[in-house]
Amino acid sequence: MAVTALIDAGAIRQLRHHRSRHRLRVGLTLGAVLLVAFALAMVLGDYPVPLPDLLGALLSPLTGVAHPGIDFIVLNVRLPRAVLAVLSGAAFGLSGSIFQTLLRNPLASPDIIGISQGASAAAVFCIIVLGWSGTPLALGALAGALLTALTVYALAWRDGVSPYRVVLIGIAIAAILSACIAYLFTRARLTQVQEALTWLVGSLNAAGTTQIGPLALALVVLVPAALLLSRALFVLQLGDDTARALGARVELTRLGLMLTGVALAAFATAAVGPVAFVAFVAGPIARQLLGAGRPVLLPAMLVGAITMLGADLLAQHALPATQLPVGVVTGLFGALFLIWLLISANRAGNL
Helix, strand or coil: CHHHHHHHHHHHHHHHHHHHHHHHHHHHHHHHHHHHHHHHHHHCCCCCCCHHHHHHHHHHHHHCCCCCCHHHHHHHHHHHHHHHHHHHHHHHHHHHHHHHHHCCCCCCCCCCCCHHHHHHHHHHHHHHHHCCCHHHHHHHHHHHHHHHHHHHHHHHECCCECHHHHHHHHHHHHHHHHHHHHHHHHCCCHHHHHHHHHHHHCCCCCCCHHHHHHHHHHHHHHHHHHHHCHHHHHHHCCCHHHHHHCCCCHHHHHHHHHHHHHHHHHHHHHHHCCCCCHHHHHHHHHHHHHCCCCCCHHHHHHHHHHHHHHHHHHHHHCECCECCCHHHHHHHHHHHHHHHHHHHHHHCCCC
């Protein structure tokens, strides 16, 4: 018996070591892909920037050596757009992974269960009825997302919150909010509709410190909070009864995780609009790369950032003389991914 126990313990240690090495390889690979995509976002465009000139422009604030023309293109146009793509994609990816893991459902992302629609409805109301733009519009979208999340949570409460009820009620709330957006469009002027539609699709065209600053500060606070709660998130995956038996405060922990996920999605949506499907695809892709196990929060952040940045590269350069909003590309990619996910689930007998 003792020999068997030692063999089992050795096998477990070897398995853990193998998984740790695999996670490290996946993380380094995703980081390298993100770095390459970021470099491409810096050098590609109507005015190509050679790599040596790119490095010189990025270091010019430190060296004091000016590069007329190139500094403006790199530092004022391309760098803010790429940074905003990375930050918003990471926030969407982390938010989606939290919801999907917490609710044990791959469909439970912010753009499926009504969080993004809440931000969208609030933003459209601010544009059409209140005439807001800029920072007030972003704050309105943030408030709409948070209010929607609290509404879904309250309606799903019945001696606790069931993940199944959260998903169903979230889908219903999303449908109601979509109807409200359609109604607001019928009462709007053409210019207001154009502005609202541009925001609803999701775009990085207005990237600047106004969008980057609040989102970066939010990530500084929310990412550590999500990582601190990740252990509890793993316990909640075992089921509420098992989690309580292990000493977890189930409802308080679930509420904290949901508020963290909502805040991540809300700040990202306020910065770039409700870019479709980034939150939805990041978690499942990261899980496919890593396999079953603990929550894939950090890998999902990297996948979300790569998805957003890659989609923006395609949106800018895929069609000659035409720049698409990034939400058009992510919507197409996400729809195809959803079809693949449903086909896979059907073949596995899960539908």
